[in-house]
Amino acid sequence: GAVVSQHPSRVICKSGTSVKIECRSLDFQATTMFWYRQFPKQSLMLMATSNEGSKATYEQGVEKDKFLINHASLTLSTLTVTSAHPEDSSFYICSASQLAKNIQYFGAGTRLSVL
Amino acid sequence: GQSLEQPSEVTAVEGAIVQINCTYQTSGFYGLSWYQQHDGGAPTFLSYNGLDGLEETGRFSSFLSRSDSYGYLLLQELQMKDSASYFCAVSAPGDSNYQLIWGAGTKLIIKP
Numbered sequence: 001g002a003v004v005s006q007h008p009s010r011v012i013c014k015s016g017t018s019v020k021i022e023c024r025s026l027d028f029q030a031t032t033m034f035w036y037r038q039f040p041k042q043s044l045m046l047m048a049t050s051n052e053g054s055k056a057t058y059e060q061g062v063e064k065d066k067f068l069i070n071h072a073s074l075t076l077s078t079l080t081v082t083s084a085h086p087e088d089s090s091f092y093i094c095s096a097s098q099l100a101k102n103i104q105y106f107g108a109g110t111r112l113s114v115l
Numbered sequence: 116g117q118s119l120e121q122p123s124e125v126t127a128v129e130g131a132i133v134q135i136n137c138t139y140q141t142s143g144f145y146g147l148s149w150y151q152q153h154d155g156g157a158p159t160f161l162s163y164n165g166l167d168g169l170e171e172t173g174r175f176s177s178f179l180s181r182s183d184s185y186g187y188l189l190l191q192e193l194q195m196k197d198s199a200s201y202f203c204a205v206s207a208p209g210d211s212n213y214q215l216i217w218g219a220g221t222k223l224i225i226k227p
Contacts, residue, residue: 002160034215043202043217044158049209093157102145102163102206102213109157 003027004096006107013084014115021079021110023094030096033077034104035069038091050077084114117141119218121203126224127193135188135221137203145206145213147179147186152220153199161188161201190223198225 003026013019023033032051036044048064050056050071058064066088068080077096081088091111095104119139127133137147146165150158162170164179164186176189190197200220206213 006157043219046214049214095158102165103148103160104215105160106150106157 002103002105004030004094004105004107006094006110008110009108010111010113012113012115015085016083019081019084019112021081021092021094021112023077023079023096023107025075025096025105028096028098029074030077031074031099032097033071034095034097035067035077035079036093036095038093038109044093047079081112084112086114088112089114117205117207117216119203119205119216121201121218121221123219124222124224126226129193129195129225129227131193132189132191133193133223135190135201135203135223137186137188137218139184139186139203139205139216139218141205141207141216143207144181145208147177148204148206148215149175149177149188150202150204151199152202158202193225195225195227198223 005024007022035047037047038044046059047062048056048058048069050069052071052074056069071077091109093109095106097104121137148163149161151161152158162177169178174191179186200222202220203218204215
């Protein structure tokens with residue numbers, strides 16, 4: 001149980017284009033989903049927290065207009081990196097948790113390379 | 116501020132036992148989790164301690180002492196595939212339900 005699917009696993013795009021990453025909880029209802037960014041050899045950096053049906057809560061320093069998050073259902077959240085630039089190249093990881101459970105289950109991650 | 120401390124790197128021999136410690140300082144505490152991450156992969160959940168004591172799951176055990184703000188992950192009968200980074204994370208009250216506060220990770224190197 002507790003499977004989270006993240007797609008795509010890898011994307012290469014040109015500077016200025018937008019990229020959408022999907023995160024799905026396959027066998028449970030995810031009341032909360034989290035989006036992280038991770039640089040090589042570093043810990044996870046929380047970007048935003050989203051609850052189904054409400055606006056995402058962004059961490060300080062994360063541009064909400066740059067990283068659009070939609071959590072339209074209890075099983076799907078999307079992160080759109082708008083007008084991507086080379087500095088946005090990173091490993092993006094989503095996670096999901098169930099109501100009242102303090103455990104997060106992670107997707108496999110998306111490696112974004114912006115040329 | 117809120118912080119977790121864990122060793123940056125630990126080296127052990129295949130078949131041995133290794134303990135990775137984690138101390139934390141957070142405003143609020145629900146529990147301590149451990150995650151494993153292999154190079155190039157995403158974190159996978161290993162264990163969660165909400166109460167003091169030892170939780171055992173196969174070769175892995177995790178311990179928590181809330182009074183000491185301390186926990187550890189114990190890996191027994193080490194295998195080469197256990198070479199990975201291990202993160203401790205504290206669940207604490209957040210703006211939205213709860214948040215996970217992450218340690219910097221411990222790179223476990225296993226030698227034959």
